[in-house]
Amino acid sequence: MLRTHTCGELRISEVNKQVTLTGWVQRTRDKGSLLWIDLRDRYGVTQLFLEEGKSDAHLLAVARKLGREYVVSVSGVVSERVSKNDKMPTGEIEIKITALEILNESKTPPFTIEENTDGGDDLRMKYRYLDLRRNPVRESLQLRHKMGQQTRIYLDGLNFIEVETPVLIKSTPEGARDFVVPSRMHNGEFYALPQSPQTFKQLLMVSGFDRYYQIVKCFRDEDLRADRQPEFTQIDCEMSFITQEDILSTFEGLVRHLFKTVKGIDIPAVPRMTYNDAMTHYGSDKPDTRFDMKFVEVNEVTKGKGFIVFDDAELVVGICAKGCAGYTRKQLDELTDFVKKPQIGAKGLIYIRCEANGTYKSSVDKFFDEIELAHIAQKFNAQPGDLLLLLAGEKEKTRKALGELRLLMGTQLGLRDKNKFSTLWVLDFPLLEWNEETQRFHAMHHPFTSPKREDMHLLETAPGSVRANAYDLVINGTEVGGGSIRIHDRPTQSLMFTHLGFSEEEAKKQFGFLMEAFEFGAPPHGGIAFGFDRLCSLFGGADSIRDFIAFPKNNAGRDVMIDSPSSISSEQLKELGISVND
């Protein structure tokens, strides 16, 4: 090594040692008589110094030429600092430079390489290799490394085998759009990049692999919403000879292991909630349970008072915002505007202030007197000082809208601390969901998910109410993992494809190999997949996954650093047997 120590390593116990360090010049401070250099590498920062009159004049001259981000090799003697810095691990020492070599110069970086940078998003993406030098970004990727490491340690310890599944697979129209790869050896044919290794991991179960996992890249050619990436990473797992309970306990174990080893946090047992309860109480299949603010349904105590909005509503439901009775007219108007946004879709917002003096003030005072308002407030266990916010309308839409309002109130009340973690299993998802656009049922999870045996009889008569053996793991209101017990016999799988509107021919063409495999002794099996990028960003307390990916793409799916995608040569196109349309 060109160094004897890293820049994060030296302590007071090493005083008088002769050392050589390498790294980047973070900054220099030239006081005339004394010149300090902060030298940085991945491991930390160490202070170096030269003294006018005492240090070699040539050394001083070289040091005075150093710019930010120059790469240098420095030899010297470890000395005790006069004024120690207890904020950095190397803060008790500094290096008295006796030799200094510039290993590489640097142009002035387009933004500062500091904890908080002055670079905008576009610039940071273009010079991603400089952005990666910044501590928070580097630490995010180090956290990711540790998450992967600990995931493997946990799963290896339970006899899981990591098996690599292929990246060049086959396009299937079901689900999201595939990225495809034209074949040169078979012109006119295409491989597809996997959206998940789903069918392969199921085949591995048919093969008897029993416990499989893989930390694996997956691909989805979707129009990118903020914080979606065309390539993303999953922790993909599958087990045989299990019940749903085995999957839940195994992967609850994984999550607890990660919290323990990566964050040093002992989390309690992961609570469970059915999909129906989640929708009823939180208006979401991924409720943020860092705070309570459960829905209260008040149809009974609000009807028949002449307020037509309530009387006509399928559902009247509200939340109690603790201590918000003092909200101003303006604040309440903002909340109303929020719920009336098209993506939220409510028609209006009703409020009831539980005043500190025990009286009530509401937007429906015309229809409800003090006693009636008190009666409603009682349903919420509201205390003086609280604010009740109510929506009314069609059940499903109203719940979703109130779910969004609940999150907003949670944020406004500071109840969504990124450094607090609340986990939840959501169970018993519906098997199918109706799609207005295609006017047919789609698999809510995917077509390989098994229906609950006790609901099978509803498949013909009430397909929408059939529950699946499907589950999601939710942390802080984000779905970080989801899975199911799979179908493992051909008749049930065929039935499922029929209900999803596949013709026998289509089903055979796309998944014939899997259905055939089910005829050669497929074991009962099930699994789960975690969104690794998202899981890492949650652990890192970040909103965006972007800094947990070394080289992310922008919202247009473009890597602006390497300038990709880009045109290819006409020879390449010709070899592939394809043309670009005009």
Next chain:
Amino acid sequence: MLRTHTCGELRISEVNKQVTLTGWVQRTRDKGSLLWIDLRDRYGVTQLFLEEGKSDAHLLAVARKLGREYVVSVSGVVSERVSKNDKMPTGEIEIKITALEILNESKTPPFTIEENTDGGDDLRMKYRYLDLRRNPVRESLQLRHKMGQQTRIYLDGLNFIEVETPVLIKSTPEGARDFVVPSRMHNGEFYALPQSPQTFKQLLMVSGFDRYYQIVKCFRDEDLRADRQPEFTQIDCEMSFITQEDILSTFEGLVRHLFKTVKGIDIPAVPRMTYNDAMTHYGSDKPDTRFDMKFVEVNEVTKGKGFIVFDDAELVVGICAKGCAGYTRKQLDELTDFVKKPQIGAKGLIYIRCEANGTYKSSVDKFFDEIELAHIAQKFNAQPGDLLLLLAGEKEKTRKALGELRLLMGTQLGLRDKNKFSTLWVLDFPLLEWNEETQRFHAMHHPFTSPKREDMHLLETAPGSVRANAYDLVINGTEVGGGSIRIHDRPTQSLMFTHLGFSEEEAKKQFGFLMEAFEFGAPPHGGIAFGFDRLCSLFGGADSIRDFIAFPKNNAGRDVMIDSPSSISSEQLKELGISVND
């Protein structure tokens, strides 16, 4: 779990325990009064039995219906076997069945699920999920898992960080053909799949990541020779602030760690050889050093005897095949035919038999008398009973041909035992190699490899003789890893591109981002990449990598199980803005 134990777990100490096992019916033996079932899972095989008259009649009826590969759940009592089988870990016990449930039936598999199968390659590939049930294939993938696990343990222990680099990158004409991915959001533009994460790992060094690794899928759209796969896996590594010596010792350490932990073998320090020595002594840059049989050059003792083949040859060189003097005329003719094959390219083969009685018999007796032959034999330290095999001709071609002959003789003499391992570093590769087809120099390793400083002055005058800071790790005559110390400054990188025939514009278009990165403080760095599939197959003592890949493609790049590549819909093509040529 649907089981209390696996099929590989029960021992004599568990006699009388009530257990439940699940697995596949390996075979049943019905002796009338007794019926045995071998139940198999990933962990082993356990024998089950039922007794006519004693066991429940219904159970017996169900058991008699069981076919091969049926999936069953069995409960029963662990009993001591009368006739024990010391060849299987569970051989001291058997399970007396008290309950039996068929979890899934199986059609008769198209080939036997045994150690050695009757299935041909095509059938095994089509039903890969059944082939994977066979012990040798499953064990190969378990070995692979262990290799990956131990690789990570070793590198994690040395502070390497695993960083995922992108899969959707940019096509570059240099090197092998890229697989490309048409962009839907940017019609007419394409991503490419990486042939290696080379530029990204170098950027990570520029970012200060210091020690990087990744076990990563790479892609090459090449015409597939036997045992090449379009997608393959690398252990990809890079380090900063190092010398070549640091790389060699770090990754020698990795290889020794893998031999120790995976194979239980302590291998000695890895010997080193220059590229020139390897070519001179073995005619190969990846010599199989499990056996000696070094080349001996005999121009001096063969010239001037009137044998024009020797006299005109740039090089006369041979090997001594120990104890082969008894080779028959037919055997010698076969060796001659071998070296004359077009892919070997020699014009003929000269032999000298060192007879047991101390005399010599050669194919050039017309030109060399006994004393002269003895003189030649002396150069080889040949003993009575040995056979000398000589080739003559142009230096490079002759060495390569003799290298092939040497390997053949090694095989014939049983010197290439798959369970013996001989490792070697080959160092000081040439920087450039002349390409007859393109009539220009190409980078032997890749364009980012640094020339040796002491050879830089030859770049203009004798580019072919400039040595690179490049190295390969060879095991048993197979290159399993290769790497180099990289260029880390823009002027040298530009110079290199110029010598490779890149115009300034081309270089900028393809690698502008890397050259620009070198201007912002790139540290000295270097690295290595190992072919993981090959490394695993070597450790597994196999010739082919195919069974160390769960779902390999055939030699036409096709996955015959899922039938990929395949056509895609016209809607997909339209969205991508491409057409398939007629």
